[in-house]
Amino acid sequence: MLISNSNNFVFIRVEKTASTSGLFYFLNSNLYDPEKDLVELDGVFNSWKHMEKHFYDYPVNYLEQAALMPIPNYFIPRNVHYSFRDLVSQKKISQDMPCFATIRNPIDRLCSSYFYERKKLNESVLNLDINEFCYKACLKDQKEIPKYVGKLQSSYYPEHTKLWNTENLHDHAINDIKLLGGKVDKNIYVRSTGAEINYQESLSNNVIDTIMIKYAKDFELWEKAYAVYN
Secondary structure (H helix, E strand, O other): OEEEOOOOEEEEOOOOOOHHHHHHHHHOOOOOOOOOOEEOOOOOOOOHHHHHHHHHHOOOOHHHHHHOOOOOOOOOOOOOOOOHHHHHHOOOOOOOOOEEEEEOOHHHHHHHHHHHHHHOOOHHHHOOOHHHHHHHHOOOOOOOOOHHHHOOHHHOOOOOOEEEEHHHHHHHHHHHHHHOOOOOOOOOOOOOOOOOOOHHHHOOHHHHHHHHHHOHHHHHHHHHHHHOOO
């Protein structure tokens, strides 16, 4: 999460949507003022430059390596995935503050989350195949499934949000950051867009239909963002 008081916008980070890459676009844009703005960093990183170096040092397993870092005694756990509604209720931003966020194809996001949780050796997920995982994510109150998986991406941000789809993150960043008066001088990689994998081949038609119904709003918003550059 990044609250830019200096330039009047907020960047909301949604899990498994390339939000880390989106954050670095803003932090490298000359729009970030550490004296006025608020950014929540992953893990136990003590600066965004430290976090960014780790991001590039471990392009495949960034989160797993970050989790292995020693935790200082003074460390206070952070939440980097606040929703817009959370921030408004905490009086950190106004209801009409301009908002940016990343969005991912819901099927890609679900399937990517499945493999990520298995890589973390999440025992409850290890007992599920990909169809079971995706189906359970569409149901309510499933203890085996991490809470973030079942949440709609669209529940994190308001209707007026400018959305960057993961496949065209760089294009959106160039356009929107320049409109804000910032710069984009490098293409920041995305750990996985799902474009290199046809996840649908692993899913049954019934599960795909269930996902389409549960995440209908997310599909609508992702398709709208995707259509801007495709």
